[in-house]
Amino acid sequence: MPSALPDGEPMPEDGSLPSHALAGAADRPLGFYLHVPYCATRCGYCDFNTYTATELRGSGGVLASRENYADTLIDEVRLARKVLGDDPRAVRTVFVGGGTPTLLPAADLVRMLGAVREEFGLAEDAEITTEANPESVDPAYLAELRAGGFNRVSFGMQSARQHVLKILDRTHTPGRPEACVAEARAAGFEHVNLDLIYGTPGESDDDWRASLEAALGAAPDHVSAYALIVEEGTQLARRIRRGEVPMTDDDVHADRYLIADSVLAEAGYDWYEVSNWATSEAGRCLHNELYWRGADWWGAGPGAHSHVGGVRWWNVKHPGAYAAALAEGRSPGAGREVLPQEDRRVERILLELRLREGCPLSLLAPAGLAAAGQALADGLLEAGPFGEGRAVLTLRGRLLADAVVRDLVD
Numbered sequence: 077m078p079s080a081l082p083d084g085e086p087m088p089e090d091g092s093l094p095s096h097a098l099a100g101a102a103d104r105p106l107g108f109y110l111h112v113p114y115c116a117t118r119c120g121y122c123d124f125n126t127y128t129a130t131e132l133r134g135s136g137g138v139l140a141s142r143e144n145y146a147d148t149l150i151d152e153v154r155l156a157r158k159v160l161g162d163d164p165r166a167v168r169t170v171f172v173g174g175g176t177p178t179l180l181p182a183a184d185l186v187r188m189l190g191a192v193r194e195e196f197g198l199a200e201d202a203e204i205t206t207e208a209n210p211e212s213v214d215p216a217y218l219a220e221l222r223a224g225g226f227n228r229v230s231f232g233m234q235s236a237r238q239h240v241l242k243i244l245d246r247t248h249t250p251g252r253p254e255a256c257v258a259e260a261r262a263a264g265f266e267h268v269n270l271d272l273i274y275g276t277p278g279e280s281d282d283d284w285r286a287s288l289e290a291a292l293g294a295a296p297d298h299v300s301a302y303a304l305i306v307e308e309g310t311q312l313a314r315r316i317r318r319g320e321v322p323m324t325d326d327d328v329h330a331d332r333y334l335i336a337d338s339v340l341a342e343a344g345y346d347w348y349e350v351s352n353w354a355t356s357e358a359g360r361c362l363h364n365e366l367y368w369r370g371a372d373w374w375g376a377g378p379g380a381h382s383h384v385g386g387v388r389w390w391n392v393k394h395p396g397a398y399a400a401a402l403a404e405g406r407s408p409g410a411g412r413e414v415l416p417q418e419d420r421r422v423e424r425i426l427l428e429l430r431l432r433e434g435c436p437l438s439l440l441a442p443a444g445l446a447a448a449g450q451a452l453a454d455g456l457l458e459a460g461p462f463g464e465g466r467a468v469l470t471l472r473g474r475l476l477a478d479a480v481v482r483d484l485v486d
Contacts, residue, residue: 084390084411084412084413085413086412087389087407087409087410087411087412088407088409089406089407090158090406090407091155091158091159091407091409092159093159093384093385094387094414096385096386097385097386098160098161098384098385099385100385101163101165101372101384101385102164102165104165104372104385105165105168105169105366105372106163106165106167106168106196106372106373106374107168107169107170107171107363107366107371107372107373107374108153108156108169108170108192108196108373108374108375109171109173109373109374109375109376109377109380109381109382110149110170110171110172110173110177110188110192110376110377111173111174111175111375111376111380112145112173112174112175112176112377113126113127113174113175113377114126114127114128114142114145114174114175114176114179114180115127115128115174115175115176115179116128116176116209116212117245117247126174126175126176127175127395132396142179142180144399145180145184145395146180146187148398148399148402148403149188149191149376149377150187150188150191151402151403152376152377152402152408153188153192153195153376154191154195155402156195156196156374156376157195157196160374160384165196166196166197166198166199166202167192167193167196167198167199167202168202168203168362169203169204169205169362169363169366169373170189170192170198170202170203170204170205170363171205171206171207171363172185172188172189172205172206172207173206173207174207176207176208176209176212177206177207178206178207178208178209178212178217179209179212182217182221182224183220183224185206185221185224185226186220186221186224186225186226189224189225189226190224190225193225198225203227203228203267203362203363204225204226204227204228205226205227205228205230205267205363206221206228206229207229207230207231207232208229208230208232208256209231209232209247209248210232210233210248210252210253210255210256211247211248211249211252213256213259214259215259215262215263218256218259218262218263218265219263219264221263222263222264222265226265227265227266227267228266228268228269228361229265229267229268230269230270230271230298230300230361231253231256231257231260231268231269231270231271232248232271233270233271233272233287233290233291234246234271234272234273234287235250235272235273235276235279235287236250236251236283236286236287236289236290236291237250237279237283237286237287238250239278239283240276240278240279240283243276243277243278243279243321244273244276250290251290253270253291253294254290254291254293254294257270257294257295257296258294267297267298267358267359268296268297268298269296269297269298269299269300269361270294270296270298270300271300271302272287272288272291272299272300272301272302273302273303273304274287274301274302274303274304274329274332274333274336275303275304275324275329275332276304277321277323277324278321278322279324281332284332284335284336285335285339288301288335288336288339288340289339292339292340292343297354297356297358298352298353298354298355298359298360298361299340299345299352299353299354300353301333301336301340301351301353302351303332303333333475334471334475337353337474340353341353347432347474348360348432349365349368349431349432350430350469350474350477352364365431367427368427368428368430368431369428369431370383370423370424370427372384372385375391376391377391377398378392378394378395378397378398378408379391379392379393386414386415386420387412387413387414387415388412388413388415389409389410389411389413390410390411390412391408391409392410393410421439422485424439425444425481425484426481426485429467429469429480430469430477432468433466433468434457434466434467434468434469435466435467435484436465436466436467437465437466437467438465440467440484441486444483444485447483447484447486448467448483448484450483451467451473451480451484455470455472455473456469456470456472456476456480457469457480458470458473467484
């Protein structure tokens with residue numbers, strides 16, 4: 077949940093959407109993202125819309141309190157029901173992210189999920205995920221989540237090396253994320269993810285291999301591996317600018333990605349999106365696939381983004397302002413944009429090309445088709461799927477995905 081909000085037109089106070097937004101909705105999955113904006117400490121690399129207790133003190137009063145946050149978010153879920161009217165869709169996925177959602181009591185997360193269930197209903201095979209900091213859960217907490225309907229949990233591991241965690245300002249100890257996987261399995265979770273970050277200043281190839289091996293030793297059915305992005309305004313960016321820590325480069329990121337893909341593939345994990353691997357199709361993150369395939373989702377919480385039928389909107393960032401809007405019966409939306417068809421076409425290419433199945437060639441304009449032909453000749457797209465009407469990245473193409481996308485959207 078990036079901290080910066082885009083420009084856009086004003087959001088109606090009642091949150092209403094243009095009539096065309098729900099046209100054909102029955103043919104699109106519906107998901108919910110529930111944002112919990114609280115963290116015990118701020119990680120040095122994080123640019124998400126999150127707040128520590130110190131940052132909130134005196135700036136939002138009781139409205140920004142963690143103690144009543146679940147009730148406030150539930151108010152937005154009820155607003156979503158009013159806005160979407162008689163939309164008959166049961167919710168396919170719910171993803172609770174942050175921040176650190178597990179700073180809230182497990183009962184609060186279960187109540188938030190219960191509001192979605194009560195207002196919309198959940199699909200029989202709904203995927204219900206929460207993110208978790210390894211130090212913020214224990215077996216009893218996980219058991220309460222599982223009993224409350226959660227069936228997938230994502231732990232932020234980042235690295236198995238203490239010195240790498242220190243650079244990232246991560247507070248958990250090495251070994252704790254792996255233990256959490258076992259605890260989640262014991263609690264009955266069918267699906268467990270570990271998030272890893274590569275390219276941290278001071279990290280070596282051996283450090284990265286050790287992190288991968290530690291993650292695989294825990295046997296989650298899903299692994300996400302992301303290159304570290306140094307965002308302006310973060311503590312890490314300031315430290316690099318002062319010369320306190322070195323900055324890795326694109327070649328290092330490429331080498332680490334190749335290591336990850338090789339190690340994960342050998343262990344039986346298949347890539348299905350550029351930064352995500354799973355042991356089976358059932359292990360994929362369906363909620364993220366909603367984003368990548370341009371489906372509908374409602375993002376509840378401060379700074380959360382939503383998309384329904386080509387209309388995208390975003391909430392006010394501060395928890396106090398968010399709570400105040402809902403308390404006054406207003407939408408917490410800060411702005412919105414109605415996406416033209418051309419923008420929707422470009423977004424589909426940008427997102428679907430990252431998937432294992434690729435994007436349909438029918439999305440490409442003549443210049444993009446010509447670029448796809450060149451990318452095929454250069455070994456950036458697979459020959460077989462290309463001939464079957466889709467552009468699918470090769471391993472080398474994944475390393476250069478941003479450049480390939482730029483050419484194909486022309």
